[in-house]
Amino acid sequence: MVKDRQILPLFQEYLSIFPAVGLLGPRQVGKTTLVKNLILEKESLYLDLEKASDRAKLVDAELFLKAHADKTVILDEIQLMPELFAELRSLIDEQREPGRFILLGSASPDLIRKSADSLAGRIGYLELTPFYLGEIDSDELQKLWIRGGFPLSFLAKSDRESQLWRQNFIKTYLERDLAQIGLSTDPRLVERFWMMLANAQGGIWNAESFAKALGITRPTVNRYLEFLEGSFMVRVLAPFHQNIKKRLVKSPKVFIRDTGLLHALTGVTTMDSLINQLLVGPSWEGFVIQQIIATLREEYEYYFYRTHQGAECDLLLVRNGVVKTAIEIKNTLSPKLSKGMQISMEDTEAEKGVIICRIEDGYPLSEKVRAMGLKEFLRGL
Known part of the structure; x- marks a missing residue:
């Protein structure tokens, strides 16, 4: 039997500290499963950016995300919409509290660089590896x-x-x-x-x-x-x-x-x-x-x-x-x-x-x- 993912306590700690937490790792490594089974302090909203219907909700990202400011918003496959990083920065600066956003990223050589430009001091990164x-x-x-x-x-x-x-x-x-x-x-x-x-x-x-x-x-x-x-x-x-x-x-x-x-x-x-x-x-x-x-x-x-x-x-x-x-x-x-x-x-x-x-x-x-x-x-x- 596979045990609980060992990164879970550290992930929970990051959520209590950072307004945004980025969980990076390859596709099919279990990021989405891990996050969907988290026990969060607030209600969560999950958006899969591979789905056209979820991307459409973010055409006016500021308006949509402000309407859900009381939730932990989970953005899966964030590298598909890197333009969101600047929007997240302004929303975090307006309402700076831990655990507002969880960003899941499968793979992008410049994913960290893009977000580092926009979210420096606002995000903590973790990597989910395959089972070890x-x-x-x-x-x-x-x-x-x-x-x-x-x-x-x-x-x-x-x-x-x-x-x-x-x-x-x-x-x-x-x-x-x-x-x-x-x-x-x-x-x-x-x-x-x-x-x-x-x-x-x-x-x-x-x-x-x-x-x-x-x-x-x-x-x-x-x-x-x-x-x-x-x-x-x-x-x-x-x-x-x-x-x-x-x-x-x-x-x-x-x-x-x-x-x-x-x-x-x-x-x-x-x-x-x-x-x-x-x-x-x-x-x-x-x-x-x-x-x-x-x-x-x-x-x-x-x-x-x-x-x-x-x-x-x-x-x-x-x-x-x-x-x-x-x-x-x-x-x-x-x-x-x-x-x-x-x-x-x-x-x-x-x-x-x-x-x-x-x-x-x-x-x-x-x-x-x-x-x-x-x-x-x-x-x-």
Whole structure:
């Protein structure tokens, strides 16, 4: 059984503080379901901006919203009417009280920028991710890894049903959603790009090589990446390089955020088919990174570390410029402390190190480094 979404208490807290709360996340992640099940202090009014009938109510937005000033107004798919942000600003300034508006946004690279221009100091943002380990039964890690965390994929009655849902999600995203968020281009070209990213999961970003393979310009391929990142489909993990004088890799690493979508894009249907592919290591790495960031959220900044000499660390948890934890991620049952990990910890002055692997019970590998399973690591947080 799936537990209540862990973001709920924080969401309720934001509603008690901010006049507007923005809940962002990919389509089909459960934003609308979560909001419709909220216990609100005031009566609510829900508007789905994908519906022409609801958009028509906002032709004179000021008049309509003033008539419902006593309600919490929920605006779903707000990126479809960004012109509302300026209107919301003036309404909030006239009647500044918490919990007036809830804005749900599926995907738009400039959604936060547009609203930040208009609603600075008036809105608090949260991101709703697909299910992560803290929200499911403890024995379902493998199911979450192979199916991903989108509710309708994870909760499907069979692997086949889950696979079909993900394939259709990708098709809909390419044929409809991209155009709605402002990327007007050939969906087949973006599909090829997305599949190339999937097959290079966790690789160092090289715009030039992607542009050559696709027959498009470097600015265009960077724009594609920006849209996929802004719509929560990919994670661009920045390199760590502060106060380090070695020659470092300075391009980011790119991951498909949800491993269920990663597997659908690469033709992986079962765990048996995954473990026999080279993709299994990068898939596990991306899965672990997503679980950690979904759990810790904004408590840390997140980076990777790599030198041109080969020293590497998959994930750094950084707070106030200090590397609190250096993490190496290995798809193995017998982890070893590598020289590259040791050098990375010395270079970054990490307080401690962890090798996250496929074991259940952790044990020390050195004075500062411990081997752990993912569930044990997350419990310790």
